[in-house]
Amino acid sequence: MDKFIVTGGSRLSGTVSISGAKNASLALMPTCLLASGVFTLHNTPNNRDVHTFSLLLEQMGVQWKLEKNVLTLDSTNITSHEAPYEYVKQMRASIYVLGPLVARYGEAMVSLPGGCNFGPRPVDLHLKGLEKLGAEITIESGYIHAKCKRLQGTHFHFDVSSVGATVNILMAAVLAHGQTTLTNAAFEPEVIAIADMLVDMGAQISGIGTPTLEIQGVDALHAANQTTIPDRIEAGTFLIAAAMTKGNVTLENVQPSHLAAEIQKLEEAGCVVTATENSVTISMDDDPQPVDITAAPYPAYPTDTQAQWAAFMMKCKGAATIKDTIYPTRFGYVPELQRLGADIETGDGYAIVRGGSSLTGATVMSSDLRASASLVMAGMIAEGETEILRVYHLDRGYEGMEHKLTSLGANIRREQTEEF
Ligand code: UD1
Numbered sequence: 001m002d003k004f005i006v007t008g009g010s011r012l013s014g015t016v017s018i019s020g021a022k023n024a025s026l027a028l029m030p031t032c033l034l035a036s037g038v039f040t041l042h043n044t045p046n047n048r049d050v051h052t053f054s055l056l057l058e059q060m061g062v063q064w065k066l067e068k069n070v071l072t073l074d075s076t077n078i079t080s081h082e083a084p085y086e087y088v089k090q091m092r093a094s095i096y097v098l099g100p101l102v103a104r105y106g107e108a109m110v111s112l113p114g115g116c117n118f119g120p121r122p123v124d125l126h127l128k129g130l131e132k133l134g135a136e137i138t139i140e141s142g143y144i145h146a147k148c149k150r151l152q153g154t155h156f157h158f159d160v161s162s163v164g165a166t167v168n169i170l171m172a173a174v175l176a177h178g179q180t181t182l183t184n185a186a187f188e189p190e191v192i193a194i195a196d197m198l199v200d201m202g203a204q205i206s207g208i209g210t211p212t213l214e215i216q217g218v219d220a221l222h223a224a225n226q227t228t229i230p231d232r233i234e235a236g237t238f239l240i241a242a243a244m245t246k247g248n249v250t251l252e253n254v255q256p257s258h259l260a261a262e263i264q265k266l267e268e269a270g271c272v273v274t275a276t277e278n279s280v281t282i283s284m285d286d287d288p289q290p291v292d293i294t295a296a297p298y299p300a301y302p303t304d305t306q307a308q309w310a311a312f313m314m315k316c317k318g319a320a321t322i323k324d325t326i327y328p329t330r331f332g333y334v335p336e337l338q339r340l341g342a343d344i345e346t347g348d349g350y351a352i353v354r355g356g357s358s359l360t361g362a363t364v365m366s367s368d369l370r371a372s373a374s375l376v377m378a379g380m381i382a383e384g385e386t387e388i389l390r391v392y393h394l395d396r397g398y399e400g401m402e403h404k405l406t407s408l409g410a411n412i413r414r415e416q417t418e419e420f
Helices: 022-034 048-058 092-105 124-132 163-173 189-200 232-244 256-268 303-313 334-339 369-381 392-397 401-407
Strands: 002-007 013-017 038-042 063-067 070-074 107-111 136-140 143-147 155-157 179-183 204-206 213-216 225-227 248-252 272-275 279-283 293-295 319-324 343-347 350-354 363-365 385-389 411-416
Touching (some): 002 392, 022 038, 022 048, 022 070, 022 092, 022 163, 022 232, 048 070, 048 092, 092 124, 092 163, 124 155, 163 179, 163 189, 163 213, 232 248, 232 256, 232 279, 232 303, 256 272, 256 279, 293 303, 303 319, 303 350, 303 369, 334 343, 369 392, 369 401, 369 411
Parallel strands (some): 038 225, 363 385
Antiparallel strands (some): 002 385, 063 070, 136 143, 179 213, 272 279, 343 350
């Protein structure tokens, strides 16, 4: 088990390259189950979730190789249609194999994901959507069994905007017989990325980038290659980290339009932000003004950087409210930030951060991926050393975060620990 030891007080400055988007990669990878052949995914981040997903595909018969951020997937010999619990419990996105398997092979067995560290995360929409397409779904011994002859085009309306359910149902609908209309579909950049990939594979999809997707099912697809979009969550994390250390940082390999909500909030807090086509530069000279955020589906402020915003607001002159409409209980990081001396109050779906407390290093525990990032960032502004346990959460979604932060001037080292 690894831990980070962060010594506070450094100011971030310099240039850093942002990796490919973890959440886009996890959506692109299962498309290889929709067609036989060799798929090449450029700009794939080398993080733990990508490895876990590769191993899941491997036990289905996919051969894979990840070298220099190029992931090759060979799906010529699929031998299993099952996603066992040992993978799904590590990573909920494993459920993405459900749609492609049932659409192409007429059957799939996928473990139910179970609980999550930041509250309930049901998969009812994934199942309802597949049932609407004609799959017969049963739950047995903790597994989802899905069966069908051939999926049939339909109209499915998502009760709530869900990235995962949209990705899954879209992957199923492309091989269904006839036309499918999906309404209130998610249109996060990661959803657009996978829709573009499916089109490159021969799928017929219109309305990409909008909440209404029209899919004309085809009989077969072919392998394709893709370059993964930049990780807007990693980019948002680094922008906030630069701001909270009163730094001056340029991010390269980013898509600034994907960061519009965060950039606006950073400017309101007092940061100076400039962008080119594929880079963003941020500088901050003073403590931030308090700025409230409400995490909601894209293009609103993302839930995946709300914990980082809370860490930033520990430095503000006043009080800022953080609301999360997607995961109203995603505030598990608050007691850990309080261990450093933060003044934060939580309520139903919100946290109020009162900035200005003096922060001192302590031992804290990561509870989920993005919570871990907020703890690392808090450690960078606390006095003395902060020990962050269970950084395997962080490794799920950030490629070499400590190396990138260290290259910008942070003082972070990774150590092995017996502690769990
Ligand atoms: C994805 C992201 C995750 C991000 C989240 C919200 C991946 C691998 N993960 O997760 O990082 O935090 O989007 O932007 O891309 N819901 C239901 N029923 C369902 C599915 C979802 O009620 O069947 C609800 C969820 O509880 C949540 C909301 O819909 O309140 C949105 O969740 P969703 O977009 O599905 O999140 P994920 O795809 O799991």
